[in-house]
Amino acid sequence: MSQQTKGINIVSALKDTVIAGLLSLIIFGPVVGVLLDGYDFTFQGADVAFIVSIVMAGRFAISIFSQTEFGEAFLYRQATKDDGVVVTAPGYKSRMRFIIPIMIVVGLLVPFIASKYVLTVVILGLIYVLLGLGLNIVVGLAGLLDLGFVGFYAIGAYGLALGYENLGLGFWSMLPLAAIMAAVAGAILGFPVLRMHGDYLAIVTLGFGEIIRLVLTNWTSFTHGPNGISAPLPTLFGLEFKRRSREGTPFHEFFGLPYDSAYKYIFIYLILLLVVLAVLYIKHRLTRMPIGRAWEALREDEIACRSLGLNHVLVKLSAFMLGASTGGLAGVFFATYQGFVNPSSFTFFESALILAIVVLGGMGSTIGVVIAAFVLTVLPEMLREFADYRVLMFGILMVVMMVWKPRGLVRVTRTGFATRKGSAK
Amino acid sequence: MSQENILEVKNLVMHFGGIKALNDVTFDIKRGSVSALIGPNGAGKTTVFNCLTGFYKATGGSIMLHAGGKSTSVVKVLGQKFSAADFTSPVRLIERIKYKMFGGSHLVNRAGLARTFQNIRLFKEMSVVENLLVAQHMLANRSMVSGILNTASFKKAEEEALQRAFYWLEVVHLTEFSNRLAGELSYGQQRRLEIARAMCTNPEIICLDEPAAGLNPSETEALASMIRVLRDNHNTTVLLIEHDMGMVMNISDYIVVLDHGEVIAKGGPDDIKTNPKVIAAYLGAEEGEEVSL
Numbered sequence A: 001m002s003q004q005t006k007g008i009n010i011v012s013a014l015k016d017t018v019i020a021g022l023l024s025l026i027i028f029g030p031v032v033g034v035l036l037d038g039y040d041f042t043f044q045g046a047d048v049a050f051i052v053s054i055v056m057a058g059r060f061a062i063s064i065f066s067q068t069e070f071g072e073a074f075l076y077r078q079a080t081k082d083d084g085v086v087v088t089a090p091g092y093k094s095r096m097r098f099i100i101p102i103m104i105v106v107g108l109l110v111p112f113i114a115s116k117y118v119l120t121v122v123i124l125g126l127i128y129v130l131l132g133l134g135l136n137i138v139v140g141l142a143g144l145l146d147l148g149f150v151g152f153y154a155i156g157a158y159g160l161a162l163g164y165e166n167l168g169l170g171f172w173s174m175l176p177l178a179a180i181m182a183a184v185a186g187a188i189l190g191f192p193v194l195r196m197h198g199d200y201l202a203i204v205t206l207g208f209g210e211i212i213r214l215v216l217t218n219w220t221s222f223t224h225g226p227n228g229i230s231a232p233l234p235t236l237f238g239l240e241f242k243r244r245s246r247e248g249t250p251f252h253e254f255f256g257l258p259y260d261s262a263y264k265y266i267f268i269y270l271i272l273l274l275v276v277l278a279v280l281y282i283k284h285r286l287t288r289m290p291i292g293r294a295w296e297a298l299r300e301d302e303i304a305c306r307s308l309g310l311n312h313v314l315v316k317l318s319a320f321m322l323g324a325s326t327g328g329l330a331g332v333f334f335a336t337y338q339g340f341v342n343p344s345s346f347t348f349f350e351s352a353l354i355l356a357i358v359v360l361g362g363m364g365s366t367i368g369v370v371i372a373a374f375v376l377t378v379l380p381e382m383l384r385e386f387a388d389y390r391v392l393m394f395g396i397l398m399v400v401m402m403v404w405k406p407r408g409l410v411r412v413t414r415t416g417f418a419t420r421k422g423s424a425k
Numbered sequence B: 001m002s003q004e005n006i007l008e009v010k011n012l013v014m015h016f017g018g019i020k021a022l023n024d025v026t027f028d029i030k031r032g033s034v035s036a037l038i039g040p041n042g043a044g045k046t047t048v049f050n051c052l053t054g055f056y057k058a059t060g061g062s063i064m065l066h067a068g069g070k071s072t073s074v075v076k077v078l079g080q081k082f083s084a085a086d087f088t089s090p091v092r093l094i095e096r097i098k099y100k101m102f103g104g105s106h107l108v109n110r111a112g113l114a115r116t117f118q119n120i121r122l123f124k125e126m127s128v129v130e131n132l133l134v135a136q137h138m139l140a141n142r143s144m145v146s147g148i149l150n151t152a153s154f155k156k157a158e159e160e161a162l163q164r165a166f167y168w169l170e171v172v173h174l175t176e177f178s179n180r181l182a183g184e185l186s187y188g189q190q191r192r193l194e195i196a197r198a199m200c201t202n203p204e205i206i207c208l209d210e211p212a213a214g215l216n217p218s219e220t221e222a223l224a225s226m227i228r229v230l231r232d233n234h235n236t237t238v239l240l241i242e243h244d245m246g247m248v249m250n251i252s253d254y255i256v257v258l259d260h261g262e263v264i265a266k267g268g269p270d271d272i273k274t275n276p277k278v279i280a281a282y283l284g285a286e287e288g289e290e291v292s293l
């Protein structure tokens, strides 16, 4: 950095602006400017000019800002910030611990204070928390890039719907069964592939997710294809949550209450909350167990793991299966919450969304994943007016995160151990 | 186990496509000895280690490891191709399929052979203690249920693992760094941690690939005495690759010299020091020329 040109260099800022303008012209010109009209098209020059001028103004502002003293200091801080893993002191207790009971109490109160609409949004958020936690085991802890996680989600959802239709199995029997089915699917998929290196796994899982979706779409005799299939609601000791029940009394009649469709959401919400809390606890324990440490070690260095007697295929497989079964659980909740499933819920975009939750939350961080899951699912619901710009906002959020916190929202901490005397046995 | 040799390598051959990294390497390692594998750069020393530890599947030859009360064929546990004879004996066939599906270098470690790497391979974003805990995976209580419920027996097993980890930290003088990330340690400390980690798997023989590379003289001195401790106090056989001749001659009972994938000499330090072939290989001199090592 030379001393005398400390001032603002307008020319270089203008150069940046023109380049950005040309690039945005290339991108937005055909996308926004050309409006198809039958076999014809009209050219919408004004829209393109508007968008391009916004981009140019933004680029100019950024160029100028990064040349000011404040901007330079900001960039320097971004470039040199230490955002790595830290080890806590032995016996360290987080000051934020009191948050946990508060969150549980708030969680239990939500269905009784929130409106039905808010409740359904929160349920969706929790389903994504479950998905995020499942994928976090696979991607965050074990370091296996899984691009077809939605496949396991679909197995859970269709497991409930098809199990009910063909075998008469209800929510409660399908909940564990779906988890097992997804885990078995994970094992069958994983065993041959997990011997290979990372990139192959990403491609194979990507294919797996698409295959599941295509099977669901095209095997119409079994899955009813794109028309979808209805899924049952959970029951409370045999009491149903419908207005009228074919066998037995429904829930509201049993308790002498007027019918209200909110009851079923409250019930689903409470079960889901319990399952999420259980999964959170299990995940917390796993990172302090030999298997969880083995996953992380495998992410760090597979060859070293093998030299220490760890069977890398089986260790990876256990992470893959556990993640898959969590995805299966989420699928069951999704199906029962919607009352209906069809293949369009299980596209690649869904897999990408779950992966974004894990990456935004911070690889391997549990709290980060919970926050990210809510941000990425609840926020779009709240901002319905901007629904068209959802993917755009998504992209902006990703870029901002990459600059601001490249390792995710919450930085990963490792538990320290108190020094012991040490003895060899 | 009464067998005198812990490791027997016979006619080991390793080819990478057209490159003949090892041609017919044969040597034995005595139980309880400190042995060294030396040779000029590119002689094939690391390749021998990779074959011994199962990271490379040897093109030919046999490697027998006599540890843990049994004899293990390293080539076999990696999973071999089916041969016609397998189909006549169901027992052999099942064994072959088992090793094909679940075999691999981890079985070599479980059979009692641990190693370190020339380019250090620690779990850099995990703490020093955790590195040692991962190494004890096979000794730990791996039951999912007792781990999740955090039962008394699980806590006891974890405490034992921690005790063992801190014991080894003490041996390699890293106790005060126990809660640091492994990647933050200095080079010499990382090398020592890697040795401690290998020792946590309770091996009978440990293979060290250039443990003194990048260490200063006093650190090298400390390393040499540590290697003696491993042998004398833990009954561990040590096989090391090293370029530091002072250290090799000082601590080894037995030396194997490799050049261009062939064993050119083996014997005690005094024999090796005066062996004209070795001197020639190291200094690139013509055989018979007078050079001192």
Ligand SMILES: Nc1ncnc2c1ncn2[C@@H]1O[C@H](COP(=O)(O)OP(=O)(O)OP(=O)(O)O)[C@@H](O)[C@H]1O
Pocket (backbone or CB within 6 Å): B016, B019, B021, B039, B040, B041, B042, B043, B044, B045, B046, B047, B048, B118
């Ligand atoms: N995976 C591989 N693929 C192809 N060639 C290899 C491979 N590994 C080793 N080689 C070749 O085998 C030869 C021996 O290499 P090796 O690493 O065993 O040498 P070394 O004795 O350990 O040398 P150094 O003292 O430098 O560590 C070299 O020519 C190397 O290029």
Ligand SMILES: [Mg+2]
Pocket (backbone or CB within 6 Å): B045, B046, B047, B118
């Ligand atoms: Mg080498």
